[in-house]
Amino acid sequence: xxxxxxxxxxxxxxxxxxxxxxxxxxxxxxxxxxxxxxxxxxxxxxxxxxxxxxxxxxxxxxxxxxxxxxxxxxxxxxxxxxxxxxxxxxxxxxxxxxxxxxxxxxxxxxxxxxxxxxxxxxxxxxxxxxxxxxxxxxxxxxxxxxxxxxxxxxxxxxxxxxxxxxxxxxxxxxxxxxxxxxxxxxxxxxxxxxxxxxxxxxxxxxxxxxxxxxxxxxxxxxxxxxxxxxxxxxxxxxxxxxxxxxxxxxxxxxxxxxxxxxxxxxxxxxxxxxxxxxxxxxxxxxxxxxxxxxxxxxxxxxxxxxxxxxxxxxxxxxxxxxxxxxxxxxxxxxxxxxxxxxxxxxxxxxxxxxxxxxxxxxxxxxxxxxxxxxxxxxxxxxxxxxxxxxxxxxxxxxxxxxxxxxxxxxxxxxxxxxxxxxxxxxxxxxxxxxxxxxxxxxxxxxxxxxxxxxxxxxxxxxxx
Numbered sequence: 001x002x003x004x005x006x007x008x009x010x011x012x013x014x015x016x017x018x019x020x021x022x023x024x025x026x027x028x029x030x031x032x033x034x035x036x037x038x039x040x041x042x043x044x045x046x047x048x049x050x051x052x053x054x055x056x057x058x059x060x061x062x063x064x065x066x067x068x069x070x071x072x073x074x075x076x077x078x079x080x081x082x083x084x085x086x087x088x089x090x091x092x093x094x095x096x097x098x099x100x101x102x103x104x105x106x107x108x109x110x111x112x113x114x115x116x117x118x119x120x121x122x123x124x125x126x127x128x129x130x131x132x133x134x135x136x137x138x139x140x141x142x143x144x145x146x147x148x149x150x151x152x153x154x155x156x157x158x159x160x161x162x163x164x165x166x167x168x169x170x171x172x173x174x175x176x177x178x179x180x181x182x183x184x185x186x187x188x189x190x191x192x193x194x195x196x197x198x199x200x201x202x203x204x205x206x207x208x209x210x211x212x213x214x215x216x217x218x219x220x221x222x223x224x225x226x227x228x229x230x231x232x233x234x235x236x237x238x239x240x241x242x243x244x245x246x247x248x249x250x251x252x253x254x255x256x257x258x259x260x261x262x263x264x265x266x267x268x269x270x271x272x273x274x275x276x277x278x279x280x281x282x283x284x285x286x287x288x289x290x291x292x293x294x295x296x297x298x299x300x301x302x303x304x305x306x307x308x309x310x311x312x313x314x315x316x317x318x319x320x321x322x323x324x325x326x327x328x329x330x331x332x333x334x335x336x337x338x339x340x341x342x343x344x345x346x347x348x349x350x351x352x353x354x355x356x357x358x359x360x361x362x363x364x365x366x367x368x369x370x371x372x373x374x375x376x377x378x379x380x381x382x383x384x385x386x387x388x389x390x391x392x393x394x395x396x397x398x399x400x401x402x403x404x405x406x407x408x409x410x411x412x413x414x415x416x417x418x419x420x421x422x423x424x425x426x427x428x429x430x431x432x433x434x435x436x437x438x439x440x441x442x443x444x445x446x447x448x449x450x451x452x453x454x455x456x457x458x459x460x461x462x463x464x
Contacts, residue, residue: 006188008033035196037187074262077173077215080118083271083280084111086309087242087255089263092119092174092215096262097206099180099235100255101220101228102244107253108219110145111244111271111278112176113138117147124173127166131158131182145277158192160185160201164208172214177205179219180234193221202234235259247365252287253278254366257307267307285312285422288364294392298384301395301424302376303415304368310411310418312395314363315373317380322357332362333373341400345378348404349457351385372409374400375428378453379460391463393425396456398433404453408432413442420445426463428456 008017011034015026024032076091085091088098102108116126130138135156142150153170157163160183167175177183183201184192191197202218209216218238220228228235235241239261246253255269270284281287289301289312298317303310315333330338338360345351360377362368375398383390397415399407409415412433419427420442427447434449435441450456 006035006037008035010034035188035190035194037200076262077119077124078122079115080122081111081115081278081280082282083269084115084255087257087263087267087269088240089257089260089267093239093262094173094213094215095209096215096240097209097238098215098217098240098242099220099228099238100217100242100244101222103222106244106246107271107273107278108244109133109178110141110273111255112178112217112219113141113147113152114145114277116152116174116176117142117150119174120150120152125153125170127153127155127170127172127175129155129157129163129166129175129177131156131177132179158182158184160204164204167208167212167214171212174215174217176217177219179221180205181221199233199237202237206237245367250365252281252364264307268309284309285418288313288362288366290314290316290363295389295394297387297389298380300376300380300383300390301419302368302373303395303397303419304370304373305409305411305415310415311366312419312422312424313366313368315376315380316361316363317377317384318357318359319353319381319384320357320359322355324355326353326355327357327359329358330360332365332367333360333377334369337371337374338377340402341374341378342381344400344402344404344453345381349378349382349453351382351457353381353385356385370409371399371407372397374398375406375430375453375456379428379456382457382460388464390460391426393423394428394463395419395424395426396428398428398430398450398456400453406430406450406452406456416442416445416447428459 008020010024010026010029011032012029013024013027015024017025017033020033023030074093076093078085078091100108113128116128120126128138135154138154155166163183180198180202181193184197185200188196188200205216222228240257241259243256243258244253245256251273253271253273257265257267259265270281271278272281300315302313302315304313328335328338342353342358358381376396378400379396397409399409401407408430412429416427425444425446427445429447429449431449431451434447448459450459
C-alpha cells in the first residue's frame with residue numbers, strides 16, 4: 001500500500017512547504033516546519049485502512065435545540081482503585097481517551113497495570129500495549145506486584161497500524177498505550193516521538209476509541225520542566241489529562257486531574273508506593289502533618305482544598321538573620337506570592353523581615369497553588385520571627401489582599417468541619433467563612449473571624 005503524501009506546515013503562520021526547510025518561506029520563522037499527512041487534492045476524501053480520515057465520528061445527525069436533547073449521565077466502570085476512580089470522576093468512560101504523564105519511574109506503568117488487572121478480574125476485557133518494555137518485563141512486574149494468574153492481554157508493539165488492527169480484532173473494554181511517544185505510523189517518515197508522529201498516532205487512536213467504544217489510556221513522557229512532551233494539541237485532543245506527581249525519594253504519589261470532560265478538574269488521588277504496588281491513602285491529611293510532641297515556632301496547619309477534598313497541610317516557616325542580601329525561598333508555594341505577602345506583612349501588620357532570610361515549606365512534598373494559603377503562611381512567618389509557637393490544635397486559612405484585607409476561601413464550612421473531625425480546636429478564618437448566626441456551631445472548634453491581617457495578628461498574640 002502506497003504511503004500518503006506528506007507536507008511540512010509552519011506552526012507559527014500555517015504556511016506549507018513540500019520539503020523541510022530550516023526557515024519558513026512564508027513568515028521567516030526558524031525551525032517551525034512540522035511534517036504532517038497532506039490532505040487530498042480537490043477537497044475530496046482519502047480512504048485508508050482506518051476508514052475515512054475526516055469523517056464524522058458520530059455519523060449524520062439532525063439539527064436539534066438544546067432543550068430537546070436528552071441529558072443522560074455518562075456510564076462509568078470503576079477501576080477497582082478508589083483513589084484513581086475519584087480523580088477520573090467515578091471510573092473509566094466507554095470511548096473516553098485519557099492521557100497520563102509524569103516523571104520517569106514515578107509509577108505510571110505500575111498504576112495502570114494494577115488498574116487493567118482489576119478491570120480484567122471484574123469481567124472487562126483489557127489490553128496492555130507496551131512500546132518501552134518486552135512482554136517478559138511486563139510479566140515480571142506483574143509478578144512483583146502480586147497479580148497472580150493475570151488474564152490481561154499484552155502486546156509489545158510500536159507500529160500504529162498493527163496496534164489499531166489488534167484493537168479492532170479484539171475490541172477490549174480498555175486499552176493502555178505505554179507510551180504514545182514510542183508509537184510510530186508508516187504514513188510518516190519522521191522518527192517516533194516527533195511532533196508529527198505523536199499528533200497523528202494520538203489522532204488515530206482517539207478516532208478508534210470514539211468509533212469503537214474502547215476506553216484508551218495514553219501514557220505520555222514529560223519534559224524537564226514537568227509539562228507533557230509533544231504538541232499541545234495532544235492535551236486538547238483527549239478527554240482527560242492526569243499528572244502523576246511526587247518525589248521519587250518519598251513513598252507517596254499524587255495523581256492530579258488537569259482536564260476532565262466527564263468530571264471535576266483539580267481533583268487528586270493520593271497513593272503510597274509499597275512492595276506490592278500503589279495503595280490508595282484514605283486519609284491523606286495524616287501524611288502532610290508532622291508529628292510534634294509540643295507545638296514549635298513557625299508551624300501552622302492550613303486547610304487546603306484539592307478538587308472536592310479538603311486536606312490539612314502543615315506550613316513551616318523559618319526566619320533567620322540574612323545580612324545585606326536576604327534570601328526568600330519557598331518549596332511547594334509560589335515564590336513571587338511569598339515576596340508579596342512579606343510586603344503586606346510589613347506595611348499593614350508592622351512585621352519587618354527586610355534583613356531576614358525567609359524559608360517557607362509545605363510538608364510532604366505537596367504543591368499548594370490556591371491563595372487561601374496566604375493567612376497560614378503569614379502567621380507561620382510571624383510565629384518563627386517571634387519565636388513563639390501557635391497553640392496546640394491551631395488552623396488557619398484565607399486569602400490576603402494587598403490592602404491587608406482577609407478574603408474568604410471557597411467552601412469554608414467544609415474546611416472547618418474537616419479540621420474539627422481531625423481534632424483541631426482553634427481556627428482563624430475570614431469573617432465571611434465563619435458560621436452565620438442561627439446556624440449549627442461546629443462542635444469542638446473555637447472560630448476567630450477576622451477581616452484584616454492586623455486583626456489576625458492581634459488574635460494570635462492573645463492566644464499565646
